[in-house]
Amino acid sequence: MKFTSTLLLSSLAIGAVAEPTDWFPIWRPLVQSNQLRRVLYRTNLLKHADALAEHAKLSDGTRAFGSKGHNATVEYIQKKLEKTGYYDVELQTFKYLFSEGTANFTVPTGTTEKHYVTEWFTYGPAGSVKAPLVAVSDVGCTAANFPAEVKGNIALIKRGTCEFGMKIALAGAAGAAGAVIYNNADGPVGGGTLGQPSRPETGPYVPAGSISGVDGNALLAQMASGTVTGSVVVKAVNEDRYTSNVLATTKGGDKKNVVMAGGHTDSVPAGPGINDDGSGSMGILEIALQLPKWSVKNAVRFGFWTAEEYGLVGSEHWVTSLSKEQVSDIAVYLNFDMIASPNFGYFLYDGDGSAFNLTGPKGSDHIEHLFEDYFKEVGIKTAPTAFDGRSDYGPFLTAGIPSGGIFTGAEKLKTEEEAKWWGGRAGIAYDPNYHKAGDTKDNCNVGAWVENVKAAAHAIATYARDLNGIPRGVARPKLAKKQISHDQRRHSACGHALNSI
Ligand SMILES: [Zn+2]
Secondary structure, rough: OOOHHHHHHHHOOOOOOOHHHHOOOOOOOOOOOOHHHHOOOHHHHHHHHHHHHHHHOEEEOOOOOHHHHHHHHHHHHHHHHHOOOEEEEEEEEEEEEEEEEEEEEEEEOOEEEEEOOOOEEEEEOEEEEEEEEEEOOOOOHHHHOOOOHHOOEEEEEOOOOHHHHHHHHHHHHEEEEEEEEEOOOOOOOOEEEOOOOOOOOOOOOOOOOEEOHHHHHHHHHHOOOOOOOEEEEEEEEEEEEEEEEEEEEEOOEEEEEEEEEEEEEOHHHHOHHHHHHHHHHHHHHHHHHHHHHHHHHEEEEEEEOOOOOHHHHHHHHHHOOHHHHHHHHHEEEEEEEEOOOOOOOOOOEEEOOOOOOOOOOHHHHHHHHHHHHHHOOOOOOOEEOOOOOOOOHHHHOOOOOOOEEEEEOOOOEEEEHHHHHHHOOOEEEEEOOOOOOOOOOOOOOHHHHHHHHHHHHHHHHHHHHHOOOOOOOOOOOOOOOOOOOOHHHHOOOHHHOOOOO
16 A cells, blocks of 8 residues: 555545545545655565566566466556556456477487577477488478478478478478478578468478578488488477456546556566566556555556567557547557666657657657656756657557657667766677566666656656647547467567568
């Protein structure tokens, strides 16, 4: 409970029943940025970070969507928000295919074995096979390319012309026990997907991996002078998971002028995701837990998104579930994804397009300038970051909702100039632990985190009082659900799409 004793006393004095849900009608002063900022403590943020670390322990160090760790985070947020009695809290639950794995390909050489750099294909099934390699003719896009000897063995297939998924399903149809696709250029494929979860019309998928073109051609040369036995081992999980967004809207305030703030609750499978995006989601959670000390003129809604790491799945699911009217009711959307990077920068989404020429819906410029002015006032230099839809604000941009936010940087390297502005180390990633096991509380920069949570609170409090400068009454279209499969969108968050051909 975050209520002060004064408020408790006054609620008793006016005879309100001491039930959380009945606290709401009591009089509260209108929220003010400086007052809200004053009650945001680093100790509370760190407690949330500890909770997330505990959640990750429930599922081998990850909070990937739908895992025990992630479900615990969702419940943590929901329970804390419900306890305030200040919000209408809603879980939006849906089903989504989780697909993660690794592939290993080895060939015995005398007494030891050669390990190939092998990449797994999204949707690829788990399994283990040790058998002779059989070369497939051409590029393995028709059944006729697969010789009879493939049966029970490992098909070695060249990349090109048709989808990886087609080749692997044709290998399965030909009775192969496994398959290896080698690149049609020297290097590795660089991330691949079978494109569809299954292809029953063609054949069953078999355990498969991809290797570089150099390795593939060397194997073919080796096979020309005798049988080469290889081993394909794929560890993978392909399963439908139920997962939830958490939405919390203040019971008070004008619901036709909603101020939204959001962050994602899931991590990647590789790590606990304390900066990405424990920092943003817990930052806005803490704001949401302190806000009930005040009232709001415009309703405030917090969005805690699931499956961001799989291509903004949760936020898109929510935005596309809204009616035209519900979309129009949202005045602004503020996104906080990675705001405690160890080698941080203070980046603001370039809503006015001045630096990256990607301008957001009208009003996005106002949000950027609000953050700019705030940081200037507290003596912190900021720089713009591309407004490219790489995080959960993407679907809001598509819906025409003015958006903005803060970002302290991911895998890109800090420049010399930036190191002069903000300290830290030039030539090192803003977050060297980005999407890794090292994305822990100890590796977060708590100073930057606190500053950014205060900036977030400033924007929320300011817009909750007054939407001056934000265009209102603009009719917006209802967003159609996009038929984009997750692998096309997946890893949009880390800046590269998976190859399907
Ligand atoms: Zn993120």
